[in-house]
Amino acid sequence: xCNVFSKIKKAAVPVAIATAASLGLxxxxxxxxxxxxxxxxxxxxxxxxxxxxxxxxxxxxIEKKDLSPRPIIPINKPGGSGAxxxxxxxxxxxxxxxxxxxxxxxxTTPVIQKxxxxxxxxxTPIGRMAIDxxxxxxxxxxxxxxxxxxxxxxxxxxxxxxxxxxTGTGQEDSILTAMMEKEFGYDVTYIPFPxxxxxxxxxxxxxxxxxxxxxxxxxxxxxxxETKPIVQFTAERLPAYPDVxxxxxxxxxxxxxxQRSINGPPGMSKEAQDxxxxxxxxxxxxxxxxxxxxxxxxxxxxxxxxxxxxxxxTQQIALHKExxxxxxxxxxxxx
Amino acid sequence: MGGLAEAMQPxxxxxxxxxxxxxxLIGAMPGLGSVNGVAILLPxxxxxxxxxxxxxxxxxxxxxxxxxxxxxxxxxxxxxxTAVATVFDxxxxxxxxxxxxxxxxxxxxxxxGGTISVVLFTLFAPPxxxxxxxxxxxxxxxxxxxxxxxxxxxxxxDIPKTIFSILIGLVLAAVGLDIISGQPRxxxxxxxxxxxxxxxxxxxxxxxxxxxxxxxxxxxxGEVMVHKVQISLDRMKSNFKDIKNYIGTTSLxxxxxxxxxxxxxxxxxxxxLMSYGLAKTFSKDPDSFGKGNVGGVAAPEAAxxxxxxxxxxxxxxxxxxxSPTTAILLGGMIIWGxxxxxxxxxxxxxxxxxxxxxxxxxxxxTLVINLAFIPLFVKILTLPFxxxxxxxxxxxxxxxxxxxxxxxxxxxxxxxxxxxxxLRKLNYPVAPAVLAIVxxxxxxxxxxxSLLGSHGDVTVFLTRPISATCILIALALICYxxxxxxxxxxxxxxxxxxGQG
Numbered sequence: 001x002c003n004v005f006s007k008i009k010k011a012a013v014p015v016a017i018a019t020a021a022s023l024g025l026x027x028x029x030x031x032x033x034x035x036x037x038x039x040x041x042x043x044x045x046x047x048x049x050x051x052x053x054x055x056x057x058x059x060x061x062i063e064k065k066d067l068s069p070r071p072i073i074p075i076n077k078p079g080g081s082g083a084x085x086x087x088x089x090x091x092x093x094x095x096x097x098x099x100x101x102x103x104x105x106x107x108t109t110p111v112i113q114k115x116x117x118x119x120x121x122x123x124t125p126i127g128r129m130a131i132d133x134x135x136x137x138x139x140x141x142x143x144x145x146x147x148x149x150x151x152x153x154x155x156x157x158x159x160x161x162x163x164x165x166x167t168g169t170g171q172e173d174s175i176l177t178a179m180m181e182k183e184f185g186y187d188v189t190y191i192p193f194p195x196x197x198x199x200x201x202x203x204x205x206x207x208x209x210x211x212x213x214x215x216x217x218x219x220x221x222x223x224x225x226e227t228k229p230i231v232q233f234t235a236e237r238l239p240a241y242p243d244v245x246x247x248x249x250x251x252x253x254x255x256x257x258x259q260r261s262i263n264g265p266p267g268m269s270k271e272a273q274d275x276x277x278x279x280x281x282x283x284x285x286x287x288x289x290x291x292x293x294x295x296x297x298x299x300x301x302x303x304x305x306x307x308x309x310x311x312x313x314t315q316q317i318a319l320h321k322e323x324x325x326x327x328x329x330x331x332x333x334x335x
Numbered sequence: 336m337g338g339l340a341e342a343m344q345p346x347x348x349x350x351x352x353x354x355x356x357x358x359x360l361i362g363a364m365p366g367l368g369s370v371n372g373v374a375i376l377l378p379x380x381x382x383x384x385x386x387x388x389x390x391x392x393x394x395x396x397x398x399x400x401x402x403x404x405x406x407x408x409x410x411x412x413x414x415x416x417t418a419v420a421t422v423f424d425x426x427x428x429x430x431x432x433x434x435x436x437x438x439x440x441x442x443x444x445x446x447x448g449g450t451i452s453v454v455l456f457t458l459f460a461p462p463x464x465x466x467x468x469x470x471x472x473x474x475x476x477x478x479x480x481x482x483x484x485x486x487x488x489x490x491x492x493d494i495p496k497t498i499f500s501i502l503i504g505l506v507l508a509a510v511g512l513d514i515i516s517g518q519p520r521x522x523x524x525x526x527x528x529x530x531x532x533x534x535x536x537x538x539x540x541x542x543x544x545x546x547x548x549x550x551x552x553x554x555x556x557g558e559v560m561v562h563k564v565q566i567s568l569d570r571m572k573s574n575f576k577d578i579k580n581y582i583g584t585t586s587l588x589x590x591x592x593x594x595x596x597x598x599x600x601x602x603x604x605x606x607x608l609m610s611y612g613l614a615k616t617f618s619k620d621p622d623s624f625g626k627g628n629v630g631g632v633a634a635p636e637a638a639x640x641x642x643x644x645x646x647x648x649x650x651x652x653x654x655x656x657x658s659p660t661t662a663i664l665l666g667g668m669i670i671w672g673x674x675x676x677x678x679x680x681x682x683x684x685x686x687x688x689x690x691x692x693x694x695x696x697x698x699x700x701t702l703v704i705n706l707a708f709i710p711l712f713v714k715i716l717t718l719p720f721x722x723x724x725x726x727x728x729x730x731x732x733x734x735x736x737x738x739x740x741x742x743x744x745x746x747x748x749x750x751x752x753x754x755x756x757x758l759r760k761l762n763y764p765v766a767p768a769v770l771a772i773v774x775x776x777x778x779x780x781x782x783x784x785s786l787l788g789s790h791g792d793v794t795v796f797l798t799r800p801i802s803a804t805c806i807l808i809a810l811a812l813i814c815y816x817x818x819x820x821x822x823x824x825x826x827x828x829x830x831x832x833x834g835q836g
Contacts (some may be wrong), residue, residue, distance in 0.1 A: 034571070047655065047662045058668025064670065074666070080512035087512075087530050115518050116530075164786050169516060191472070191787050192515055194780070197655045201599060204653075207471030207788075220654065220676020288670075 002209060027225075033271030035070040040098045042075055044082035044105060045167060046195025050132060050214040052076060054260055055101045057292060058129075061283055067280065078194045081168030082109045086118040092265040093168035096272035099126065104172040104258045107313075107320040112170040121317065124273050125309035127280040129289070130298040132258040134176055134233040135241065137218050138210045140226055141205055148231045148250050151210070152184050158209070160189050165199040165208030168192040172258050173199075173212040175320075176233060177325040179254060202220070203227055214258070215240055215297035238297045259316065260298070261309060277305045350383065350391040353397040355700045358398020363405045363414045364730075383805065385671045389686070390591040392664050397449070400603070401705060402639050403454040404441040408632070409434055409715045410727050412544040412734060416604040416773070417639040419539045420611040423766055424624060424631030426547065431627050433715045439574040440629045441636045444585045448637035449698030451589035452596070452644035461680065463597050464652040470598050472784035473795050477805035478598070479778035482605055483814035485612025486767045494817065505535050505769025514780050515787075528743030535604075537735050537748045537773050542750050543767050544731035546750020548724055550759055555720070581633040592638030596645020599655040603642035605777070607771045610638030616815060625766070644694055651679050651687055664807055791822035 035136050037214055041059060056075040067073050076199040077085035082105040092098045100106075100123070110118045145151050155162045166173040169192055175221050177190055191208060193199045196217035203218075204210045204226045211218075215238065221227045229244045233256045237246055247254040264273060283289050284303050293300035357376065376395060383391070403418030408425035421441065428437040455463075471703075486501055487494060510521045511532030522529040588610035595606035614634035615624040624631045649655045654675035656662035668675060673686055680687055715723075733749030758765050789795035796802045 047665075052662070053669060056662070057669050060666050060670035074662075076662070077531075080518070081516060084512050084531060087527075091527055092806045113516075113518060160790065189787055189790070191784050193784070194514075195655075197474065197653065198599065201649075201655060202471060205468035205471055218386070220674055220678060224677035226677060245664070 018333060020293075022199050027180060033269065033275045035068055035097060035275075037097055038070050039068065039072045039241060040075055041072050042077055042085050042098060044085035044100065045103060045171075046078035046193075046198065047076050049196035049199075050216045051101055051103050051260065052195060052197070053216060054129065057289075058101070058280075058283055059299045061286060061288055062279070065282075065286070068281060069154060075197075078168075080109070080113065080116070081105050081170040081174075081192070081197065083113050083116045083118070086120065087116050089123065089263075089265045090118050094267040094269075095265050096269050096325050098265055099276060101129075102259065102261050104175075104316075104320070105168070105170055106259075106261075106263075107317050108170045108172070108175060108324065109315075111321055111324055114226055120263075121310075121314065122266035124266065124268040125306060125313060126262040126264055126273065126276045127284065127306075128259055128261040128302075128304040128309050128312065129280065129284055130260040130293055130300045132216075132260055132298050133215050133238060134173065134212050134256055134258070135218070135244070136210060136230045136233075137203060137213050137222075138230060139206055140228050141206065142209075148245070148247070148252070150184070151230050155184070155186050155188060155210075162185055162186075162188045162210070163208045164188045164190050165202050165211045166190055166192055167194075167196055167199060172256070175323060175327070176212045176254075176256055179256070179323070182327050183252060183254065184255065200227070239294075240297045257299075258314070261304075261313075263309075273306065281305065344387075345695070347387050348696070351697050351700050352558075352695060352704075354391045354394025354416045355398040355697055355704055358395040358400075359402040359405070359701070359704065360398075361395065362399030362402020362418070364402075364734075369645055376489065381397050386686075386689050386693075388671075389664070389690050390697070392667060393690060393693045394697040394700070396643060396661075396664070397640070397685045397694065397701050398704075400643055401441065401445050401701050403639075404445070404632075404636055405438070406730075408437045408441065410544075410723075410730065411547045411711055412727060412730055413536070413539050414537070416536055417607055417642075418635075418768055419543070419604070420607045420635035420774075421632055421768075422543050423611060423635075424626075424628050426543070427625070427627035428629065428632065429716055433627065434716050435570065435709055436574050436577060436629060437577045437632045438709045438712055439571075439706070440581060440632045442702055442709075443578055444581065444588070444633035444637040445640040445705075446698060446702040447582070447585045448589040448592055448640035449644060449662075449695065451586065451637075452593040452641035453691060453695045453698070454643055455590070455593050455641075456648065460648060463594075464648055464677075467597050467599065467649060467653075471799075472781045472788065473799050473802045474805065475598070475781035476778060476785055477796055477802035477809070478780065479597075479774050481610045481809040482612070482770075482774050482807035483778070483806045485616060486770055487813050487817075490549050493762070493764070497767050500764050500767040501759075501771045504768035505775045507538065507768070508772045508775025509779070515783050526743075528741055528747070530573065532773065532776075533747065534744060535769075537744045538751050538772055539769050539836040540731050541751025542755030542769065544727060544734070545749060546755030546759060546765070548727055549756040551720070552724075577629060581630045584618075584630045585633045585637040587617075587636035588634040589616060589641040592641030592744065593645040595638070596642030599649040600651060602646055603639040604773055605637040606642035607635035608773065610634045612770075613812075616812060621819075625764075640698070644691070647690065647694070651675055651690075651803065652677055656820065672727075781804050792809075792816065 017173050041049050041055050043055045059072045059074050062072050077088055082103065085100060086109060089098060089100050106120055110120055164177050166177060168174065174190055181187060193202060196213055199211050200213060200217050200221055203211050204221055218227055222229065229241050231250065232238060232241060232244050232246045233254055234246055235255055237244065262276065264276065281303060290300055379391065393741065399415060400417060403413060403415035406414035407413050407418040407421040408429050411422055411426040413422050425437045428434065483501065487497060510529050512530060513520050518589040519530055591610050592606040596603060597611060611631060611634050614630050615621050617632060618624060639674045646661050650661045650665055656665045665675060673679065673683060731748065732745055735745045737796055755765055796806055
């Protein structure tokens with residue numbers, strides 16, 4: 001492992017310089033660059049989850065609006081809470097035809113899994129498409145659980161027999177789960193599944209007791225009356241769930257968001273970066289994207305790109321390091 | 336019925352024909368696979384109305400399912416992962432000059448599989464969707480155990496060698512990042528390429544493409560037979576008479592395939608492999624499997640087509656695509672404003688039944704196109720080996736490179752080719768290793784999820800009704816060939832008087 005580490009560090013230095021240089025001049029000029037071959041859109045989660053839906057929607061919109069001369073091909077690399085995808089992007093340093101759609105595990109996975117030797121601050125920031133939210137869900141069959149108090153009581157009664165389904169140790173939902181464990185003083189069993197879609201399915205099928213899912217991943221089951229939201233981890237109630245309280249309202253200071261952004265490998269050329277920024281800005285402003293955001297409880301008001309997104313990443317990395325320290329990395333990995 | 340009428344509209348019908356033809360081509364090209372193919376062709380779907388677009392994608396999907404069989408049979412290279420099991424018997428049949436028989440069997444079995452699955456879908460979709468929900472990690476693991484049990488029957492006479500081959504496959508499947516903790520494992524020091532795991536197609540193309548070529552070179556010493564296959568009307572007739580020999584296996588494979596397809600975790604590849612295993616286990620003549628039994632072509636082909644219809648169910652009701660191709664279809668649905676979920680069936684019935692109807696028409700179109708082109712496909716085999724071998728070699732290299740686009744996989748593919756050849760020389764069955772690398776990750780994940788949930792208590796697999804049933808069936812499947820073998824040996828010994836025992 002030591003070997004991998006030192007090798008990557010060595011490789012990372014010139015790359016970092018290149019990125020820094022490219023970020024230095026961010027003229028929003030239309031680049032003369034455009035893709036010369038199909039572009040891989042890497043999804044750091046499984047098929048059917050929130051990131052997957054977003055990637056496929058974006059791909060479709062690009063094709064529909066004919067925004068790229070070459071096709072964009074979404075590829076799922078869900079292994080190891082996104083470690084597989086991050087490592088893949090890092091190994092593609094200097095490549096202009098690979099981009100990544102992120103979750104917050106973009107920040108947490110490299111901190112928790114040092115073994116993969118990935119430093120996301122070297123990645124090329126392109127654009128932030130949305131801010132996603134989190135809601136606590138249980139199966140509608142759980143009539144004993146109606147609010148946060150009865151939920152906590154049920155979890156405490158079950159102890160470690162309480163199964164929380166999630167998308168992987170180190171993913172944002174596992175961090176929220178760890179934050180709740182700390183806040184309420186209970187201990188649950190966290191079971192990782194490949195992607196939010198599978199998590200939702202296992203909640204509906206009663207194979208897990210609760211999940212912290214994005215609204216997009218549960219909405220259809222909620223509409224069908226199969227699952228119900230208990231509490232939202234947002235500053236204000238989402239329009240989709242006007243009757244569900246936020247944690248803050250209940251006196252529990254817990255607010256957590258997830259960015260959905262597009263990033264390139266380290267050392268992507270300046271021209272390519274500009275081209276992608278332009279592409280995703282067009283998509284961000286499109287009617288279809290804004291409608292998707294409204295329907296799925298995503299916040300898509302503020303566009304962040306290039307340097308600004310890089311600065312946002314830096315701030316979020318620090319925040320997540322702090323969060324991981326507070327709850328303890330072992331609380332998240334469950335080891 | 337409305338679905339069928341919709342699919343017969345002139346524009347839709349044209350999309351079906353184009354889609355099937357493109358699908359065939361995509362499926363037949365090793366490594367290109369339906370994922371890239373469908374992704375590249377997605378733009379076309381935006382110039383036609385959504386229904387025609389769905390029909391087009393469905394037709395490509397179906398065509399590719401069969402296209403995989405063409406290269407499996409004629410060249411011995413699986414064009415797609417769903418067609419690996421078709422190589423087992425398709426290739427030997429082609430080498431014996433019966434490529435037309437194998438291709439007919441594949442076309443007919445695919446058609447039967449498609450038909451049975453559409454009927455099952457129409458009759459039982461809602462109850463099956465709720466049944467699929469009862470499949471949690473424990474049930475998924477039990478199902479995988481059942482699949483592994485069918486392998487035991489796959490390996491021929493030598494059960495220890497079969498188990499050894501399964502274990503090699505499982506070790507190869509474990510390479511890469513740990514699926515729960517994300518830590519790298521078995522990456523041979525620090526070879527980066529292994530972090531992404533070993534791609535199943537790399538192994539399959541290596542063993543069957545390269546390994547087979549080396550084997551042919553050795554057995555024929557370079558002077559290779561040229562098959563002169565004359566397709567006459569009589570021969571076609573006898574090919575059709577052949578159908579009764581495999582219709583049983585085909586029906587069984589179709590039902591199994593549809594069912595496995597509806598489970599979100601599985602999909603068409605495990606379905607085709609399990610179907611092959613079952614066909615062999617319950618065959619009157621299991622020894623002929625792997626040496627050129629048409630049943631061995633029909634069973635997996637029926638199952639993979641049935642499973643592709645089946646995998647529409649978790650996509651529609653749960654939003655979980657059973658295969659990369661259905662994932663693209665799912666993307667298309669989201670663009671057209673259709674959200675997969677339990678309500679799609681009731682809120683957008685015309686979409687759901689239009690999709691199923693178009694699958695059925697695509698199924699029929701593929702059958703006709705295929706039967707018409709069999710003489711052309713068979714012509715490939717009349718090429719002398721000195722020309723065919725370099726073509727196969729190039730297709731293997733392209734197929735090894737395409738999935739991840741790294742040279743690492745090409746070297747690995749060549750290495751597997753040499754190892755596959757050696758294993759074959761030493762009389763080890765390679766099919767179980769191929770199956771283990773497909774099912775290994777699925778089995779590992781569900782095993783670890785189950786044990787996390789039960790705090791390490793293994794009885795979880797026996798206390799839940801569905802998983803206990805699967806485990807019992809698995810035990811029966813393991814015992815069946817063993818008992819069969821023992822009784823046969825005893826009979827043989829009795830016949831020989833005092834044998835060596």
